Amino acid sequence: MAPPRRGDLSLEEKDLLGVIARGNAEEAGRLLGSKNVRVNCLDEHGMTPLMHAAYKGKVDMCRLLLRHGADVNCNEHEHGYTALMFAGLSGNKEITWMMLEAGAETDVVNSVGRTAAQMAAFVGQHDCVTVINNFFPRERLDYYTKPQGLDKEPKLPVKLAGPLHKIITTTNMHPVKIVLLVKENPLLADVEALQKCYRVLDLICEKCMKQKDMNEVLAMKMHYISCIFQKCLTFLKEREDKLDGFIKSLLKGRDKDGFPVYQEKLIRESIRKFPYCEATLLQQLVRSIAPVEIGSDPTAFSVLTQAITGQVGFVDAEFCTTCGGKGANKRCSVCKMVMYCDQNCQKIHWFTHKKVCKTLKEIHEKQELEAAKEKRKQEKRQKKDEVQLVEGSSTSEEQTDAGPDATKEADANHATDQVEEPEFTKETEAPALPPEGPVESETGLADIALQKIQGSEE
Numbered sequence: 048m049a050p051p052r053r054g055d056l057s058l059e060e061k062d063l064l065g066v067i068a069r070g071n072a073e074e075a076g077r078l079l080g081s082k083n084v085r086v087n088c089l090d091e092h093g094m095t096p097l098m099h100a101a102y103k104g105k106v107d108m109c110r111l112l113l114r115h116g117a118d119v120n121c122n123e124h125e126h127g128y129t130a131l132m133f134a135g136l137s138g139n140k141e142i143t144w145m146m147l148e149a150g151a152e153t154d155v156v157n158s159v160g161r162t163a164a165q166m167a168a169f170v171g172q173h174d175c176v177t178v179i180n181n182f183f184p185r186e187r188l189d190y191y192t193k194p195q196g197l198d199k200e201p202k203l204p205v206k207l208a209g210p211l212h213k214i215i216t217t218t219n220m221h222p223v224k225i226v227l228l229v230k231e232n233p234l235l236a237d238v239e240a241l242q243k244c245y246r247v248l249d250l251i252c253e254k255c256m257k258q259k260d261m262n263e264v265l266a267m268k269m270h271y272i273s274c275i276f277q278k279c280l281t282f283l284k285e286r287e288d289k290l291d292g293f294i295k296s297l298l299k300g301r302d303k304d305g306f307p308v309y310q311e312k313l314i315r316e317s318i319r320k321f322p323y324c325e326a327t328l329l330q331q332l333v334r335s336i337a338p339v340e341i342g343s344d345p346t347a348f349s350v351l352t353q354a355i356t357g358q359v360g361f362v363d364a365e366f367c368t369t370c371g372g373k374g375a376n377k378r379c380s381v382c383k384m385v386m387y388c389d390q391n392c393q394k395i396h397w398f399t400h401k402k403v404c405k406t407l408k409e410i411h412e413k414q415e416l417e418a419a420k421e422k423r424k425q426e427k428r429q430k431k432d433e434v435q436l437v438e439g440s441s442t443s444e445e446q447t448d449a450g451p452d453a454t455k456e457a458d459a460n461h462a463t464d465q466v467e468e469p470e471f472t473k474e475t476e477a478p479a480l481p482p483e484g485p486v487e488s489e490t491g492l493a494d495i496a497l498q499k500i501q502g503s504e505e
């Protein structure tokens with residue numbers, strides 16, 4: 048059969064594009080079974096059905112099309128866009144991940160020389176940038192599951208490749224998260240297994256630094272995870288409470304403000320121990336971290352995360368105090384100053400949080416009172432201004448005396464005082480999250496992005 052040409056669509060293929068846009072999986076499945084439908088057909092712009100589905104953020108459709116043999120690296124688009132680029136533009140992390148898993152090349156550039164990660168960054172889809180930058184093909188790890196050269200045994204037992212791959216592709220590199228991931232897998236939470244894993248990570252780190260297109264970011268990430276694994280080993284060997292002991296050490300806050308000093312020091316030490324001291328990334332990290340007093344911002348974790356995920360600037364979500372998970376929306380019901388993913392994360396943290404919860408509560412209440420006072424002051428001022436505007440002068444502001452409101456506030460405080468133990472996790476208003484799907488616009492985000500990119504080129 049001749050390769051598809053742009054705009055050469057059968058009626059059923061046209062139908063398919065419509066069905067994809069509507070997200071009707073059943074109908075799409077039926078059409079894909081028809082002999083008049085080629086899964087890699089091209090519309091007049093050279094977009095395949097997979098590109099359409101990726102761009103529209105239709106997860107099920109993407110999965111279905113890949114199952115039917117959609118070519119993730121098809122590159123017939125008029126501006127050289129790939130399915131991965133469309134996924135990145137749509138802002139859908141899951142689809143971006145799916146394209147990568149399906150073998151999407153990350154270094155392909157469009158007609159103006161931009162990679163998928165660069166395009167996603169350009170339109171502010173930083174989550175997708177993070178996914179792309181942290182992707183590590185499973186085959187690269189599987190290489191170590193086969194004996195190489197004179198080795199009798201592979202460096203990595205096959206059964207460890209899956210769990211290790213999960214950890215090295217995680218975008219949340221919080222040390223507690225990594226230890227939790229180790230802990231949840233009995234195959235991994237074992238002295239011999241961890242030894243093999245950290246040595247493989249060191250080898251990958253070395254490869255990243257010595258290969259032609261050096262990847263310092265990936266090298267640093269591998270090195271960092273290797274350091275956490277080596278600390279896991281120490282705890283597994285020397286401590287009765289094993290990995291739980293490690294998690295506790297990582298979370299234990301100092302008396303005065305609850306700041307986790309051990310965690311901070313561990314991350315700083317890991318970075319410093321990066322074996323390639325000439326690396327630009329290392330020097331950048333050290334410059335950012337060295338002048339910061341322990342307990343002040345930025346933490347070593349935030350500096351490292353920013354460097355590795357490429358996340359910059361403002362943060363629009365809350366992070367879990369325990370594991371660093373993004374989008375945490377459960378607040379400690381007593382102090383209302385810390386956030387968690389779920390009850391489990393809160394439970395893990397309670398042993399140390401309980402020492403500062405009361406103090407934090409007082410701080411929170413003070414802040415609230417200040418804010419309320421400020422608000423009342425402003426309202427008063429506003430009212431006064433309004434009245435003056437209407438009447439020229441007035442005494443009506445007496446009516447908005449702060450008295451009753453203040454008592455109400457005090458009552459509320461008294462009520463919370465009686466709570467002995469915090470109710471573990473109370474659902475609070477979920478923070479406004481960015482919509483999962485792409486922006487449904489007629490002009491098309493991709494076109495806008497392209498215009499912008501081309502514009503910036505001139």
Ligand SMILES: [Zn+2]
Pocket residue numbers: 367368369370371372387388389392
């Ligand atoms: Zn958490």
Ligand SMILES: [Zn+2]
Pocket residue numbers: 379380381382383384385400404405407469
């Ligand atoms: Zn609390």
